[in-house]
Every structure is written in structure tokens, then in C-alpha cells.
Amino acid sequence: MAIGSRLRHVIESQQFSRALLEELLDRTDEIKRQPHHFSGRLNGQVMAALFYEPSTRTRLSFEAAMLRLGGRTMGTDNAREFSSAAKGETLEDTIRIVSGYADLIVLRHNEEGAARRAAAVSSVPVINAGDGPGQHPTQALLDLYTIRDELGHIDGVRIAMVGDLANGRTVRSLAYLLSKFRDIRICFVAPPQVAMRDDIKEHLDEHHVQWVESQDLDAVLPQVDVIYQTRIQKERFSDEASYLALKGVYRIDASTLARMRKEAIVMHPLPRVDEIAPEVDADPRAAYFRQARNGLYIRMALLDKVLA
């Protein structure tokens, strides 16, 4: 947890102070400008990546970040099948063992709360790389960085969070981070079945963040600086019919771009399925590939902060 400007475990967005966020974003700017200046910072250190759920960006950007800082990596994909979890080992026992081998553990797990459980028994820092429908704080850090990098500010931002908000750990973590800033306005655009959960709305109320809900994306588009699109997460639905009823409910395409403000941006944590048409990619307002690239730099800054 954050202690002043120190950082050990990274479990949830609420633990970051605004000062620590700004320090990390400024550091990320430095790294992005001159990444080679930071090579060798983590010489001799070892990162373990334990991924119980699939990943492309988070896993590989953490690995790339560690390697570019001079550290080394080890780990397991599909840990539910390829680690001793398949033999019945508890998460806690796995973490006790791996924390004896590595200097830091990056954990993605299918159960909400898993990262907190891991941190409770780990002798080395644990970074939550997504815990089921819970949180994904490092994604939120790269999202926050991208907003500042693209728009030049975070205070005053108007953002529409769109799609599967009930199961979307990225939007949950980003809402917590945005609540540290001033004059933020959030519009949750989702069907009622996957509306943003009450815990986030209550947190925003406590922090005097303005939020509204809508099901009408077209009406919201001209009013916001950021469209944060998300995937309807098939893997979080208990039956196929419920997923199919929502699949494709909000799609960003050329007609969406025409209704957006000229200086607004489209973000997406990725992967996308069909919720952003490929024709959008060529528009300069499509920020999602730049956003994914920023994941490398923010994770370099984070690993440096925790380990250096």
C-alpha cells in the first residue's frame, strides 16, 4: 500500500494519492521520452508473472517493462491448468512459494479479491494485474496517463464509460482514480443488466464527483472528451443467451465519429471484439493503440517505483 510516496503492494486504485499519481505520471513521461536512460535500473531482480486468466497486453507489457529495466522474468500462463493449482494447491500456498523465488509477483486471477489475499501472505510486493470483475489498477494508471497525454489535463475531464460496466474491472479502477481529480464528470452508458455497480456510485458521491447514467450513447457523444468503450465480457456471463442479448449493444463506427467532438478521443482497454469498427482505427481520435503502448511506460515507472 502507499505509505507517503512509497509503494509496496498495488492492489486497488483507492490506495493511490493524487501526489503519488502525479509522481508516477511524470516519471512515465520521462521514461517515454528516453527509455534507454532507465535500462539497468532493475539489474538482478526477478519478476514472477502468475496469470490464471488470459492476457496479451498486461502480461507482455509487464514482461517488456521488466526486461527493459534490466530485470528478468519468469511465470506461468493459464496457471489454473499449468501450475499446481491444477492439483488443488491454494492461491495462498502458491504465493508463499513464489515469493521465495522472485522479488515481485504480478498476479492476474479470476476471483475478485485474489490480489488482496495474495498480498496478505506474500513476502514480496504483489501487483494486481486484474482480479476477476474486481479491479485492474495498472490498466487504470495507463488510462489516466493516456488521458493526460492526449488531452493535456485530467481535471475537468468529461468521460463516457460505455459497455459492460458491472463486470468491467478497468472502468471500476479508472473511476476510483478519477475521483482524485477536480471537476470530473462521468456518464455511465450501459444496459441495465450490466450497469455500473453501486459501490462505485457511492464512492463517487462521497468524493463529490458528478455522474449520470444513460442508455443513449448517441446523445452523450457530443458532450464528452473521452469515450471509454469496453467489451461485453462473454466470460463473465453464466449463460450464452444473456451474453447474446447484449452483444453489439454499443458499437463505435464512422457515424459515431461524426457525432463526437473534434478534440475528443476514443479509448478502449482492449481486446475488442466488435464494439469498435476497424474503420475507426485510422481516425486520429482513436487513441486505443497509443493507450496500449503507454502500458509499457507506466509499468516501467511502476516497477521502478516498487523495486528500485
Ligand code: CP
Ligand atoms: N487491457 C488488458 O488487460 O488486456 P489483456 O487482457 O490482454 O491483458
